[in-house]
Amino acid sequence: MIVGTAGHIDHGKTALLKALTGQQGDRRREERERGITIDLGYAYAGLGEGALTGFIDVPGHERFIHNMLAGASGIDCVLLVVAADDGVMPQTREHLAIVELLGIRRALVAISKIDRVEASRIAHVRQQVEDLLAAGPLAGAAVFAVSSLTGEGVEALRAALVAEAGRAAARRDDGHFRLAIDRAFSVTGAGVVVTGTAFAGRVRIGDEL
Helix, strand or coil: CEEEEECCCCCCHHHHHHHHHCCCCCCCHHHHHHCCCCCCEEEEEECCCCCEEEEEECCCCHHHHHHHHHHHCCCCEEEEEEECCCCCCHHHHHHHHHHHHCCCCCEEEEEECHHHCCHHHHHHHHHHHHHHHHCCCCCCCEEEECCCCCCCCHHHHHHHHHHHHHHCCCCCCCCCCEEEEEEEEEECCCEEEEEEEEEECCCCCCCCC
């Protein structure tokens, strides 16, 4: 299963994935210095279901919406992250609209940074999220209150992801290899490199595509 994050800038998407997987998403120096995700981040981790789950961490800044769109195109389930202190924000709505237009129909919601607010605020943001989803295809998505700092709620969210992985349809491994390309760049000594999500078929070292 491939899980993609969605949500406004600085709502804790990358920190939550680190709490779930133990892996740091922002690897570029510019991202660490600025404290924001610029390019797509990738992590693969076993959550307890006996197989690796892939995570795509997308940027939340409005200037990098094209990167978010590239990353979201190949996911099976969206993890919508809404910070408890901010609530629903512009890129929360924009990312949700993109996910709905892409036809993604499986979602979990994480209300992050709950260690910063009172219980009444968490309840208010939960209602915001439910109202936001109510009119669309993701209405009724499970909502989890989590803190990447204290770990509260992370295990419950991880268990829900394991359950989603159990319901994920296996990708076909016969026929032609198909890759949804989300990045293309050059590496000195190697040439052009592309990354993406495999939709079907198999590829092995040495194959030409």
